[in-house]
Amino acid sequence: MKNPDEKGAAPPGVNARRRFLQGLALAGGAGAAHAAFGAWGGSTLSDAFADFFQQHYQRMTEAEISEAITRIERKAKRRYGVDIQCDTTPAQQGVVFGYAINVSKCRGYRDCVHACVRENNLSRDTQYIRVIEMDRDSTDLRHGDHYYDHEQVPLDGKYYLPMQCMHCDNPPCVKACPVEATWTEPDGIVVVDYDWCIGCRYCMTACPYQARHFNWGSPALPPEEINTATHYLGNRPRPAGVVEKCHFCVQRTRKGRQPACQEACPTGARIFGNLLDPDSEIRYVLANKAIFRLKEDLGTEPKFWYFRDK
């Protein structure tokens, strides 16, 4: 486990502490090794210990969660010099989120991609949303291209298919995780506890939609661009060596707001809402449009639909 600060001039004793903690962590098992000195930078000794013994999110008591939150905010302050607010807003009753995208409307602008990057404090070399340029009359994903870089879009003879985490109802990524660091919340959002994830990347292999992204290094995150309204299971700054993915902007949607991608879409191709509300727009789309989902034959039951105008 590399620490980015290690090369800097550290006062004597600091490296000894690091070595000590490293030994301790290795002895204690890989389970939370990264937490003690992940890429947070400048953890104090007590924070490092507390991080090391931090429980799984679902097993923490309220007091433990609020301590963990305080630590997260303190670490962000130390690392980025920014005051973030990390909350743990729970799922609303009677809400299961779903998403529908009108592929006739999507024009491949990638506005959603960058709204997501800004909203969710993504490392600036990571993008949760991939807009795939597809040949008209074909649904063959093998020939889709998400690196397209034209002067003008949309191109004739192409259509654009945005992909992100589908929040599967039967998620293979959750089944693959050996430490249960990823699970489905009551509102249908598949989340990751970044402090519990060991970075084994099994889930990335299990996901048929390439929706998960691994932080190979510390996220490259300009401090002045940090979104300070964060959620524990959502967009709080992540350490290096963990897996992350789209979480339907849990920090927004649980407070009744739209996800950042929906808000940024200039064509109105994105429709987000509560699947349990029979009057919601998404239910109208599901009932009245010719809808399809990607790789349906795998039985992952994505809560993410696509439709066309005609």
Place this chain on the structure above:
Amino acid sequence: MLLLIVLLAGCWSAAGAAGPPPATSGTSTAATGSDWDWSGFSGLDDAPVTDRSGRGGKSTGLPVAPKIGETAVPDFDAPARKTYALFRGMPSFDVIPSQRDPGMHPCSNCHQWVLSDPRPRKLKQPHDNFELQHGLHGKGKFWCFTCHELSGKGGLKTLEGEKLEFADAYVLCSQCHVDQARDWVYGAHGKRVSGWQDKRQVLNCTACHYQHRPALKTRTPEPGPRVRMGLGRPPHWVEKDKRPEADRVTRAAWKTEAVPDEKTGLETRPEGRRDSLVENGDDEKS
């Protein structure tokens, strides 16, 4: 009178077809072609960045409204208006009016003083900066006064002659675009702003479509993902035209006649996906 207009419209379209093709870049011609004040039609780039959630959350620096053509800037602070019932039993929602609604219409700068010439014709000075590219409108079937009042400040009117506020432009659009209007009313077209919860607030048609040239323009996409080592286009990736015929699943293939299999009775198609599933044995097992 109506007959006369229709006849003249036909002449105008014939004349237009013979003339040089109309300029396609609306804004630039508009900006340079005359000394008119077109600020009311400016794009949205200089629109103030505000939070659209209506819940006081932090703005993420997103543009306040879509950056497409000369669309109207939605006014989120405007008082709520009563929404016209376009369909029986439709859900209730608010339509966000646009900022330039009251008295900012550039035509009325002159035409509140100068009488309009109601005859459909090819527009000349000082109207040559104005482009009407609205489907059939551009072909001379429609005319300014299909949608605008002849008198007063050039407000909107329905085909039946009822007056409309600019904020209710969706009523005008829905007279012809019924399918889109239905989708818009029920939420499958258009854009919902504010949250997914609480009272639904949607943008007016003119927030995304510039009413005189409603087709969306092309534009440069934002940058794509960084190509990670070894994760570029796969080696087998070939341009569509150079691909072998068998690799293309086309609509034509889906439309081929279904043939029932002699043994199993399953319907198979000579080409297309159904066939490959059967070959893989997926269907036979179940």
